Amino acid sequence: MTKTVAIIGGGVAGLETAKQLNSLGYSVKLFEKSNTLGGHVAKWDRLFPNKRHASEVVSSLTLSQGNTQTLVGTTVSSIKRQHGNFIISANSNNHEADAVVLATGFELFPAEKKEEYGYGLFENVITSADLEQMFIKHGKPAMASGHKPVRIAFIHCVGSRDEKVNRPYCSKVCCVTAVKQAIEVKEAIPNCEVFCFYMDLRMFGPGYEDLYKEAQSKGVTFIRGRLSESSEIEGGRVQIKAEDTLASTPLKMSVDIVVLMVGMSPQLDTSKLAADLGLSLNADGFIAATDLHTNPTETTTKGVFVTGACTGPNNITDTVNAAKATALDVHNYLSR
Amino acid sequence: MSYYHHFVIPFTAGLLFLVIVVAAKWIIWIKGLNNQQKRQVKGNIFTKKSLLATWEVLAESLFHRKVFKKNFLLGYMHMSLALGWFLLIAMGNLETRIFTHGQLNPPYVPIFFEFFEHDLSTLRYKEIFTFVMDFLLLFVLSGVALAYFKRATSKPLGMKQATKHAFVDKLALTSLWLIFPLRLAAESVTAGLYGTGGFFTRWLGEAIAPLPAIDMLYYPLWWAYSLSLGLFFISVPFTRYMHIPTETLLIFLRKYGIKETEKHTSYTQVELNACSRCGICIDSCQLSSELGISSSQSTYFLKSLRDKKATDYLTETCMLCGRCDYSCPVGIENSTIRLNQRRESPATGTSFGYVPAIEASKGKIAFFAGCMGQLTPSVTRATLALFDAADVEYTHIDKDATICCGRPLQVNGEENAARELAQKNKQLIEGTGAEALVTTCPICARIFAESYELSIPVYHHTQFLYQLAASGQLKLAPSNNLITYHDPCELGRGLGVYDEPRELLKFAGNLVEVKSSKTNSLCCGGSLAITSINQQQRNQMARKTLQSIGANDVDFVATACPLCKKTFTAASDENAILDISEILVKAFANTKQSSKPEQKQTAKETSTVN
Numbered sequence: 015m016t017k018t019v020a021i022i023g024g025g026v027a028g029l030e031t032a033k034q035l036n037s038l039g040y041s042v043k044l045f046e047k048s049n050t051l052g053g054h055v056a057k058w059d060r061l062f063p064n065k066r067h068a069s070e071v072v073s074s075l076t077l078s079q080g081n082t083q084t085l086v087g088t089t090v091s092s093i094k095r096q097h098g099n100f101i102i103s104a105n106s107n108n109h110e111a112d113a114v115v116l117a118t119g120f121e122l123f124p125a126e127k128k129e130e131y132g133y134g135l136f137e138n139v140i141t142s143a144d145l146e147q148m149f150i151k152h153g154k155p156a157m158a159s160g161h162k163p164v165r166i167a168f169i170h171c172v173g174s175r176d177e178k179v180n181r182p183y184c185s186k187v188c189c190v191t192a193v194k195q196a197i198e199v200k201e202a203i204p205n206c207e208v209f210c211f212y213m214d215l216r217m218f219g220p221g222y223e224d225l226y227k228e229a230q231s232k233g234v235t236f237i238r239g240r241l242s243e244s245s246e247i248e249g250g251r252v253q254i255k256a257e258d259t260l261a262s263t264p265l266k267m268s269v270d271i272v273v274l275m276v277g278m279s280p281q282l283d284t285s286k287l288a289a290d291l292g293l294s295l296n297a298d299g300f301i302a303a304t305d306l307h308t309n310p311t312e313t314t315t316k317g318v319f320v321t322g323a324c325t326g327p328n329n330i331t332d333t334v335n336a337a338k339a340t341a342l343d344v345h346n347y348l349s350r
Numbered sequence: 351m352s353y354y355h356h357f358v359i360p361f362t363a364g365l366l367f368l369v370i371v372v373a374a375k376w377i378i379w380i381k382g383l384n385n386q387q388k389r390q391v392k393g394n395i396f397t398k399k400s401l402l403a404t405w406e407v408l409a410e411s412l413f414h415r416k417v418f419k420k421n422f423l424l425g426y427m428h429m430s431l432a433l434g435w436f437l438l439i440a441m442g443n444l445e446t447r448i449f450t451h452g453q454l455n456p457p458y459v460p461i462f463f464e465f466f467e468h469d470l471s472t473l474r475y476k477e478i479f480t481f482v483m484d485f486l487l488l489f490v491l492s493g494v495a496l497a498y499f500k501r502a503t504s505k506p507l508g509m510k511q512a513t514k515h516a517f518v519d520k521l522a523l524t525s526l527w528l529i530f531p532l533r534l535a536a537e538s539v540t541a542g543l544y545g546t547g548g549f550f551t552r553w554l555g556e557a558i559a560p561l562p563a564i565d566m567l568y569y570p571l572w573w574a575y576s577l578s579l580g581l582f583f584i585s586v587p588f589t590r591y592m593h594i595p596t597e598t599l600l601i602f603l604r605k606y607g608i609k610e611t612e613k614h615t616s617y618t619q620v621e622l623n624a625c626s627r628c629g630i631c632i633d634s635c636q637l638s639s640e641l642g643i644s645s646s647q648s649t650y651f652l653k654s655l656r657d658k659k660a661t662d663y664l665t666e667t668c669m670l671c672g673r674c675d676y677s678c679p680v681g682i683e684n685s686t687i688r689l690n691q692r693r694e695s696p697a698t699g700t701s702f703g704y705v706p707a708i709e710a711s712k713g714k715i716a717f718f719a720g721c722m723g724q725l726t727p728s729v730t731r732a733t734l735a736l737f738d739a740a741d742v743e744y745t746h747i748d749k750d751a752t753i754c755c756g757r758p759l760q761v762n763g764e765e766n767a768a769r770e771l772a773q774k775n776k777q778l779i780e781g782t783g784a785e786a787l788v789t790t791c792p793i794c795a796r797i798f799a800e801s802y803e804l805s806i807p808v809y810h811h812t813q814f815l816y817q818l819a820a821s822g823q824l825k826l827a828p829s830n831n832l833i834t835y836h837d838p839c840e841l842g843r844g845l846g847v848y849d850e851p852r853e854l855l856k857f858a859g860n861l862v863e864v865k866s867s868k869t870n871s872l873c874c875g876g877s878l879a880i881t882s883i884n885q886q887q888r889n890q891m892a893r894k895t896l897q898s899i900g901a902n903d904v905d906f907v908a909t910a911c912p913l914c915k916k917t918f919t920a921a922s923d924e925n926a927i928l929d930i931s932e933i934l935v936k937a938f939a940n941t942k943q944s945s946k947p948e949q950k951q952t953a954k955e956t957s958t959v960n
Binding site for chain 2: 124127129130132134135136177178179180182243244245246279282
C-alpha cells in the first residue's frame with residue numbers, strides 16, 4: 015500500500031519536498047493555510063543575486079507537482095501521533111499520514127515592535143516586503159502621497175541581531191536584499207539618492223559581493239550605523255537619526271521613504287504545532303533538529319521531519335537543498 | 351534582705367556593657383543628625399507623635415504586626431520571643447517587687463529569683479505568679495522551637511530564602527537559643543530539689559529529681575544560664591541583634607518626620623542598625639526569584655554598608671524597583687540608601703557640551719516626551735491627539751530634539767552629570783511660561799518632581815488626562831475590551847500614582863484588577879538602574895510579570911511607562927501591550943462613532959433654547 019506523507023506549508027520548502035516525495039512514489043498531501051502556493055517568495059518581485067523574477071521559481075515548483083494533493087486555504091490546527099501514524103486536523107477534517115514534514119517557514123518580523131522606527135505610524139516608513147509589492151504593481155517606489163521619492167534610506171537588521179526586540183540572530187538574506195533593492199531603486203529612479211544604514215554587510219553567497227560592488231558603482235551610499243529613531247516631518251517625510259560609526263559622528267537626515275529590512279521571525283502557529291508534537295525549539299525560537307550538522311531534518315519525534323526556514327533563516331537555494339535532503343530522509347524512514 | 355551569688359556576674363556585666371554601648375550609640379546618632387533633622391526632633395518630641403511612636407514600638411517591636419502580615423508562623427515566632435521575653439522580665443520584676451515589699455532590687459534579682467528564693471509562701475498572688483512565669487517561659491520556648499525549625503526549613507514560615515549569616519551572628523544566635531532552655535533546666539532542677547516553681551517546672555523537676563547526681567547540676571546550670579545571657583548581651587552591638595534596641599529609636603525618629611536625604615546622614619546609621627537581616631527582602635526581589643541572583647539584596651547591602659565594606663557589586667546589583675522598601679517589616683528606605691551609596695562613588699565627571707540648543711515655544715501646558723518618548727512615537731502621538739481632542743493649549747518642548755531628564759544618570763550615581771542636564775531642561779521648561787509640565791514618562795516625572803524644584807506643577811500624563819476625562823473636557827466612550835494594568839515602578843512605588851491610571855482605564859474598557867498590583871506589583875525588568883543583567887534575563891523577568899498581571903486573559907495590557915511598554919513588547923509576541931494613552935485614543939474614536947445622534951440632540955436642545 016502506498017504510504018502517505020503530510021507536508022505542512024506550501025512555500026518553497028514544502029513544494030520542493032512534495033515534488034521529490036511524489037517522484038519517489040509516495041502519496042503526498044500538501045497543506046497550505048493561505049489561498050495560494052509559493053509562500054513569501056510569491057509576494058516578491060525579483061530575486062537576488064541575478065534579479066530573476068520570483069514568479070518563475072514559484073511556477074516551476076508548482077508545475078512539477080505531479081500527483082501531489084494540494085490543500086490550499088487549509089489551516090492545520092493540530093497533529094496527533096496515533097499507533098505510529100499521524101492524525102492531522104485541518105479545517106475540521108482529519109487526515110491520516112505515515113510521516114509529517116513541517117515546512118511552515120517564517121513570518122516577517124513585525125516591524126511595529128521596533129516602535130522608534132515608526133512603522134504603522136508614519137506613512138512613508140515601509141518594509142522590504144512592501145517595497146517588493148510596489149515593484150510588482152508599479153515597477154518603482156512611490157511616497158504615500160503618490161509623489162516620486164528623491165531620497166530613500168534602507169535600514170538593515172530590523173528585527174535581526176537586535177536583543178532589544180528579542181531577535182538576537184542574523185536573518186542572513188536581508189543584507190543582500192537591501193543591496194538588490196537599492197540597485198532596483200537606482201535603476202527605476204536614477205536621480206533618487208539611496209542610503210543603506212548597516213552594521214556589517216554579510217555577502218556570503220555566490221554573486222552577492224558583485225551585487226554590492228554594483229550598488230556602489232551605481233551611487234548607493236553605505237553608512238555604517240544603526241538607526242536610533244525616526245520622526246515624521248512636513249509633507250509626510252521622515253527624519254531619521256543615526257550614528258555614522260566610521261566617522262564617529264551622529265547624523266540627522268530627512269528622507270522621502272524609509273525601507274525597513276525586516277528579518278525572519280519564528281511563526282507563532284508553528285511553535286504551537288511543535289508543542290503538540292513534543293518538538294523542542296532552539297534559542298531563537300525556530301524548530302531544533304536532532305543534530306545541527308549531521309541530521310538537520312530529523313526531529314526528536316519519530317516520523318516528524320523539518321525543512322526550510324522553520325528551522326531558521328534561509329535563502330531559496332539552501333531551502334531547496336534542505337527540501338531534497340528531507341525527502342530522502344523521509345524515504346529512508348518509510349522504507350526501513 | 352540582700353541577694354547575691356558570683357554567678358550573676360556574667361549577666362550583670364553583659365547587661366551593663368549593653369546599656370552603656372546602646373546609650374552611647376544613641377547619643378552619637380542623635381548628635382550626628384543634621385540641623386534640619388534636629389529641629390524635627392525638637393519640634394515633635396513633646397507632641398502626640400511620641401505617643402504614636404510608642405504605640406508603634408509596641409505593635410512592631412513586641413507584637414510584630416508586619417511580620418504577622420507576611421506569615422502567621424513567622425509572626426508568632428517573633429512575637430513569642432519578643433513579647434514573651436518582655437513579659438517575663440516585667441512579671442519577674444513585679445513578682446520580686448511585691449515579694450520584697452517594694453524594695454528596689456538589682457537587675458539580676460528577678461532574673462534569678464528562683465535561685466535566690468525557695469520559699470514564696472509569703473508572696474501575694476503566689477499561685478498566679480508561678481503559673482504566669484511558667485506559662486510565659488513555655489510561650490518563649492515555643493518561639494525558640496520554631497526558630498530551630500526555621501533554620502532547618504524556612505518554607506512553612508513563608509520564606510523561600512533566609513539570609514546567610516556571618517559567624518559572629520551565628521554565635522549570638524546560639525547563645526540566644528540557649529538562654530531559655532537553660533532557664534528551664536535551671537528552674538526545673540531547682541524545683542526538683544527545693545519544691546519551687548510553677549505547674550511545668552515543678553512537674554519537670556519532680557520527674558527528674560530521682561535521677562542520680564541531679565544536685566550536681568544545680569550550680570552549673572545557673573552559671574550556664576547567666577553566661578548565655580551575658581554572652582548574648584555582649585554580642586548585641588556586634589551583631590544583627592542590634593536591631594532590637596535600634597528599631598525603637600528608628601520608629602521615634604521616623605514619626606518625627608525624619609527621612610533619608612540625598613546623602614547618608616546619621617539617620618542612615620540608625621536604619622542600617624535597625625535591619626534585623628530577616629531576609630524578607632530576598633524573597634521580594636525579582637533578581638532572586640527570577641534570575642537566581644540572591645547575594646545582593648538589601649539585607650546584604652545594608653550589612654556591608656554598616657561594616658563600611660560596601661562593594662560595587664552590592665551597590666550596583668539592584669533595579670531600584672522599590673519592592674523591598676514595601677516588604678521590609680522594619681520599613682527601611684533600602685532603595686534610597688542604595689541610591690545615595692551610588693552617589694558617593696560616581697564614575698567620572700561627564701560633560702554634555704554636545705547637548706542640543708532647544709528653543710521653547712510658549713504654551714499653557716509644556717509637554718515633554720523625553721528620550722523614551724522619542725523611542726515610542728505612538729505614545730507621544732496618542733497623548734498629543736488626546737490633548738487636541740480636549741482643546742488643550744500645549745507646546746511640545748522636545749519635539750525636534752530632547753535633552754535627557756537626568757534620571758538614568760541619577761539612578762546610577764552620576765548626580766553631577768544629572769544636575770547639568772537638569773539645569774538645561776529647567777531653563778527650557780520655565781522658558782515656556784507654561785502653567786504645568788506634563789510628561790508621558792514616569793522616569794522623567796520622578797526626577798522633575800523630586801529634584802528639579804520647578805515653579806510649576808508636574809503631572810504624569812495619566813494624572814493630567816484623568817483631570818480632563820473626569821471634568822468632561824475629554825470625552826471618552828468605553829468598549830467591552832478587557833484590560834489589565836501594570837504599575838510602573840517609578841510611577842507607582844516611586845511617585846505613589848496608582849489610582850488615576852486605573853480610573854482612566856475605566857473610561858476606556860473593563861479593567862481587570864490583579865493580585866500583584868500597586869505596591870506589590872512586579873518590575874517589568876527594564877530598569878535603568880541595573881546594567882549587569884542581560885536582555886535575556888530582562889525578557890525572562892518581563893514574561894513573569896506579564897503572567898502575574900494575567901496578560902493572556904485580556905485584550906490589552908496597559909502600562910503607563912514607555913520603558914515598560916518596550917520591555918514587554920520585546921519579551922512577548924502574544925500580547926498586545928499599549929500605553930494608556932493609546933487605549934484612550936480608541937475610546938475617543940468610539941465617541942465619534944456613537945456621537946452623531948448625540949450631536950443631533952444637542953442641536954435640538956439649542957434650537958429649543960433659541
